[in-house]
Amino acid sequence: MIATVVVCLFVTVGIANTATAQASDNDAQDGFLILQTNLHPPYQELQNGMLSGYSVSVLNCVFERIDVGYGFAIAPRQRNREMVRNGRADGFFLARISETMDEYAVATNPLALEKWMWVSSAIKSDDPRVSRRPKPGDFTTVGAILGSNEAEWLTEQGYTDVMRVPSIASLVGQVAAGRVEYALVDKNSFEIARNELGMGADKFMVQFERYAPLVVYFSNSYVAAFPDILDKLNAVLEFCETRPMRLEPWERDAIEQTQLPTVRQFASSPELVAHVQDQLAGAEQPKEDQKHLIDAEWKALARSGQSSDTAAEILLNDLSEHLRRFQSSVGNQVAEAFVFDVHGQIIGMSRLTSDFDQSDEAQFQMIESINRDQALIADIWYDASTRTFLSQITVPVVDPDTGRTMAALTVGLNVSAALRPDS
Structure with a gap:
């Protein structure tokens, strides 16, 4: 096992299963790949300079089982997609399934299931807004993380004036301050950010919107060069995913x-x-x-x-x-x-x-x-x-x-x- 250092805005470490002296000779044979990702706790996060999180542990398990060398690189989500679109990266994760991305990349089976929620400031239980969800064109201030899966989905659904902020912590703070009426976020990520900001659950109203399966996208060029790897990856995913999502x-x-x-x-x-x-x-x-x-x-x-x-x-x-x-x-x-x-x-x-x-x-x-x-x-x-x-x-x-x-x-x-x- 060797460490492969990849630089792209941040430096992170991926694990390769080929020996250093043989890596360059075997890359074309074993399908060695670099996957782009972004920080998105609890799925991808940095701990002591190392990339970790649920999706990272699943992929580590998968690539070890199928015996493929790999590395991870961290960059903003939008840049990751563009790198795959332009053939400068082999793939990226985690992403929702999208017809737009299907044009230039191929999706794996899902690695995780996000639960997207509308988050707003807490209101009284008898307030008529309790059961209300924002709709496109209703002049409600809607927010999402810049370049996120949620921001893309909102655009596709016809939400035109989406306030895009750089991080989940910033977005939660904007909602708490009343500058954003509704934010669309993953439930797990929201709860982590809320706790880190020291805010109680009683400060927010949370309403379920939809489930969003998350996948790894491989570029069309990589899949064309190594057509068997995607099937091998999907076949072993069931052995590496061990955490069910508990019903609330x-x-x-x-x-x-x-x-x-x-x-x-x-x-x-x-x-x-x-x-x-x-x-x-x-x-x-x-x-x-x-x-x-x-x-x-x-x-x-x-x-x-x-x-x-x-x-x-x-x-x-x-x-x-x-x-x-x-x-x-x-x-x-x-x-x-x-x-x-x-x-x-x-x-x-x-x-x-x-x-x-x-x-x-x-x-x-x-x-x-x-x-x-x-x-x-x-x-x-x-x-x-x-x-x-x-x-x-x-x-x-x-x-x-x-x-x-x-x-x-x-x-x-x-x-x-x-x-x-x-x-």
């Missing part, structure tokens, strides 16, 4: 009040119960070692989007077709739906799942649930197989005649669609 109380309440009743109704519907009974009737229970073999083959092929013979057979059964009709009926709020039996084996799915055996997953506990009205609502995490951020809802499927649990239904809720304010 309001998010969990929204799911329980809006989506959970629909899932429960579907799980107890005569049609679904009949399809589950048909799949279970006469089904042979494979031995444990055979189940492991089926699961291993399933996983290996699913990573490349292929179906094993077992998966292909399940995808064609009547239960899977019924699950697809359900998913289609609720629109883009649901990314997947699948049913597994009391042994944890998938018996029906609307689309290919990442694995066959669910007995080692948290939702398997619903099989042994004594309280038939219980439901498990999981925290938000990125699912590579659906390419969406999901919160999975799992409920038991109960035999109406005997009252015993036959199976469990899991519905993958697309939180970006299901929890936005206008959903």
